[in-house]
Amino acid sequence: xxxxxxxxxxxxxxxxxxxxxxxxxxxxxxxxxxxxxxxxxxxxxxxxxxxxxxxxxxxxxxxxxxxxxxxxxxxxxxxxxxxxxxxxxxxxxxxxxxxxxxxxxxxxxxxxxxxxxxxxxxxxxxxxxxxxxxxxxxxxxxxxxxxxxxxxxxxxxxxxxxxxxxxxxxxxxxxxxxxxxxxxxxxxxxxxxxxxxxxxxxxxxxxxxxxxxxxxxxxxxxxxxxxxxxxxxxxxxxxxxxxxxxxxxxxxxxxxxxxxxxxxxxxxxxxxxxxxxxxxxxxxxxxxx
Numbered sequence: 095x096x097x098x099x100x101x102x103x104x105x106x107x108x109x110x111x112x113x114x115x116x117x118x119x120x121x122x123x124x125x126x127x128x129x130x131x132x133x134x135x136x137x138x139x140x141x142x143x144x145x146x147x148x149x150x151x152x153x154x155x156x157x158x159x160x161x162x163x164x165x166x167x168x169x170x171x172x173x174x175x176x177x178x179x180x181x182x183x184x185x186x187x188x189x190x191x192x193x194x195x196x197x198x199x200x201x202x203x204x205x206x207x208x209x210x211x212x213x214x215x216x217x218x219x220x221x222x223x224x225x226x227x228x229x230x231x232x233x234x235x236x237x238x239x240x241x242x243x244x245x246x247x248x249x250x251x252x253x254x255x256x257x258x259x260x261x262x263x264x265x266x267x268x269x270x271x272x273x274x275x276x277x278x279x280x281x282x283x284x285x286x287x288x289x290x291x292x293x294x295x296x297x298x299x300x301x302x303x304x305x306x307x308x309x310x311x312x313x314x315x316x317x318x319x320x321x322x323x324x325x326x327x328x329x330x331x332x333x334x335x336x337x338x339x340x341x342x343x344x345x346x347x348x349x350x351x352x353x354x355x356x357x358x359x360x361x362x363x364x365x366x367x368x369x370x371x372x373x374x375x376x377x378x379x380x381x382x383x
Contacts, residue, residue, distance in 0.1 A: 095312070096121035101168065101175045103155060103214065104182030106133035108283030111140075112301035113179060113308045118146025120309075125168060125175070126150045128182070155182060155210040165217030174221040177312055180211040185285050189351050208254050215262075219271070263317065274311040277320035278304055 100117050104110040106128035114124045118141045126148055128134050134150040141148040149171070153164045168175060184206045186199050193199060256275055263273040282298045311319050320328075331338040348368065 097123065098176040099123045099125065099172045099174060100177040100179065100312075101125040101127065101218070102179045102181055103127045103211075105150075106130050106137055108285065108301050109278070109281055109304040109308075110179075110181045111137050112305035113181065114148065115141060115144075115146075116302075116305045116309055117312075118144070118148055122147075123172070124148040125172070127153050127155065127164065129154050155214055156205045158213060161210060161213045162217060165214060169218070169221055175218050178215060178218055179308060180215065182210070183207045183285075187351070189346075192351060192356070204254075208258075211255060212258055219262075219266075272315045274316055275318045276307055276311055277318065277324050278307065279321050279324070 095117060100122045102110050102114050102117075102124065105114045105124075105126035110126070110128070114126050114137060117124050124141065124147065126134060126137055127150070129152060131152045134152060138148055138150050151164055151167070153160050155161045155164065184203050186203060188196070188199065259273045259275050266273075280298045281301060281304045283301060307319055327338070330341075
């Protein structure tokens, strides 16, 4: 990673912050993007105090003009981006039964989790392609969340993102530009904080463990990185789709909507996790419910 230019979106906390620190420790030239300037300043201080290099940009990548300007500014200063980690994302855990009048939830997740990622990737792709033609190994990295999420809208957004990554990977394979899909298990970050049920779950990985998966993707450049359980569940979905559906339905019933999704005020109690739910979560370690 020494000297490589690595851009990370959503890098002001959680997975993005952990990955940025890991890349700086390895000698990479990190570019961290997020909306919150104060949080970006904290990340910048941690990395620079440890002797690493980092440049931060405050940007809402869902705003297309800002997205375009970000890419233009980065390419002007650095010339290229060796690795792009599309980490920024929005998670809304709410069942379809509570979403009939909330079509905007689908629009918001699609805007950040798909369109913004594709826009930024497309803005940066020409530079790595030019470098690849001169023999320089360049990578464009896709990082997405677990496709086995119980929330339907999340799965559909990620299915679209995976399709884009697969098409792009096949198109640029001979140009030394690589795409990796990371099926990230559930990570204990501020994003999942509204779902109080997750506070009781001992099976959620840490941001540092998530950063290990990203580091593995950068080093090996595989098409996909996923947990063993995730691979098994995907095979089950292909071989025994109805059985897979029954298992997912059982899990859905075990893990109710959060108090926030139900419209309850902060502090109002949520139904606690049952013993069966805790056992199920332990068996299905890291999968979103």
